[in-house]
Amino acid sequence: MTSKERENFLRNAILVVDHSKAVLVSLVELDVQNKGQTFDQLVTKNQHEIYHLYNSSWCCQCPPGHRPPRSPRILHQSQMELLFDRSSLKLPCHNTGRRSDDFCCSMARSGLCTDVLDLTLARCLLVNFCNDVFWFSCLQLQSITLEDFLNHNKHDIYHLWKYNSPCCQCSPGYTFPSNYSMLDQNDWMKMFNALLLSCTNHRKRPSPGGMHSICSVAAAPGITLMNLDPSVRKIILQHCSTLRMDVETLVQIRNQDYGHAKEGIMSDNDYNTSVVKIERCILDIAKVCNKETKFKQKLREAKHGALDQTLFTQYQNNLMETLTRQTDISQSVADLPKLMNEYFKKGYEYNEQLMKRFNQTLIKVKSR
Ligand SMILES: [Zn+2]
Ligand SMILES: [Zn+2]
Ligand SMILES: [Zn+2]
Ligand SMILES: [Zn+2]
Known part of the structure; x- marks a missing residue:
């Protein structure tokens, strides 16, 4: 020693x-x-x-x-x-x-x-x-709304639901945040239900995007924390704060x-x-x-x-x-x-x- x-x-x-x-x-x-x-x-x-x-x-x-x-x-x-x-x-x-x-x-x-x-x-x-203090640092302190925050973290949140299938926005070597589904389809659709024009790859498909593909949705306009279940709020903080x-x-x-x-x-x-x-x-x-x-x-x-x-x-x-x-x-x-x-x-x-x-x-x- x-x-x-x-x-x-x-x-x-x-x-x-x-x-x-x-x-x-x-x-x-x-x-x-x-x-x-x-x-x-x-x-x-x-x-x-x-x-x-x-x-x-x-x-x-x-x-x-x-x-x-x-x-x-x-x-x-x-x-x-x-x-x-x-x-x-x-x-x-x-x-x-x-x-x-x-x-x-x-x-x-x-x-x-x-x-x-x-x-x-x-x-x-x-x-x-x-x-509350974690949300304060994610939202008020950054001067952004929950809608903005969800959009910034859309990719990670998506893979808290689709925990093992790569998506059209995965960068090479991306590691999935969890090894089981922490969110379900219902949780995802509550947060992300504003339609966007899907990516070119998805548009080529016979049934392009929809609510289930990451590129064709954005966070619900005007969404607030009250719209999320307490358990979902906890999971989002754990992975995105x-x-x-x-x-x-x-x-x-x-x-x-x-x-x-x-x-x-x-x-x-x-x-x-x-x-x-x-x-x-x-x-x-x-x-x-x-x-x-x-x-x-x-x-x-x-x-x-x-x-x-x-x-x-x-x-x-x-x-x-x-x-x-x-x-x-x-x-x-x-x-x-x-x-x-x-x-x-x-x-x-x-x-x-x-x-x-x-x-x-x-x-x-x-x-x-
Ligand atoms: Zn991905
Ligand atoms: Zn796509
Ligand atoms: Zn008791
Ligand atoms: Zn007692």
Whole structure:
């Protein structure tokens, strides 16, 4: 191990642990500010949905017949602990017969602010409850309408539907954005139904274009976000919002860092590649938050400033702890489809009993 490799590791860890987190927190703050809210209001408003990112069994706020999402734990107990106070008074809707030490119907901690967020938690809130900020960056900030935005991204959106067949607008080497159909024909026709003159290739065909060929349609005139289903809005953001993709990239970089974290070293090559990516994402996001100068300064310090070697263990532990937790969660997610299959083969109906067995299995998986 050279001291340079140790230094690389520490500088990269500072970028990942401190600055990536700080910029995502700025984005959460921008979202609540745009909505005229405070952070604790955002948490309180989404309390029920946040609870089900932690616990997937039916709760007192689930409407009759509602099935909470079956996905396993996305949030960790320690993260819930940061947001909610489970020991204090519950919301009035709470069924007092239920376990009281659970986070069900808990209120946001008093005086809660964005200081409590780590990278994972900030990302989780952003992608689930702050989609407005991504639309803000795609539309208002670019001074374009949704109609313009859809037209600019028509090709990618088309292949979210036709996920494996090349079209007349595919450039050589184009990689399809997904390996299954994320949108259906109905979603496509809701967004793209203004007729255009199709391309010359299509015009030569006996039945030229129509609504189903990419070249013969444009976005519906005057279309607004209200015209799109929430699930479609989410899919479009995931694939067409650079800001949304920057958020994922920062988290991915952190998640792939397990090897480096374990060893506490990083080669010059790995360090340079990582820094370029992190910097690009951080500055993209900082620009939207109008905090470019502040983050440029922070990045300069992280890359070239004096290093406090005593922080080394602190950053290494922080990364190891988060990454172990992440592997834990993704391991149980990876096992889930197999479990689901087994249960359905046996003809079980989805019910509380099943959910209980699920959770027990997940706990076993996690403690492995
Ligand atoms: Zn519920
Ligand atoms: Zn409750
Ligand atoms: Zn194409
Ligand atoms: Zn065509």
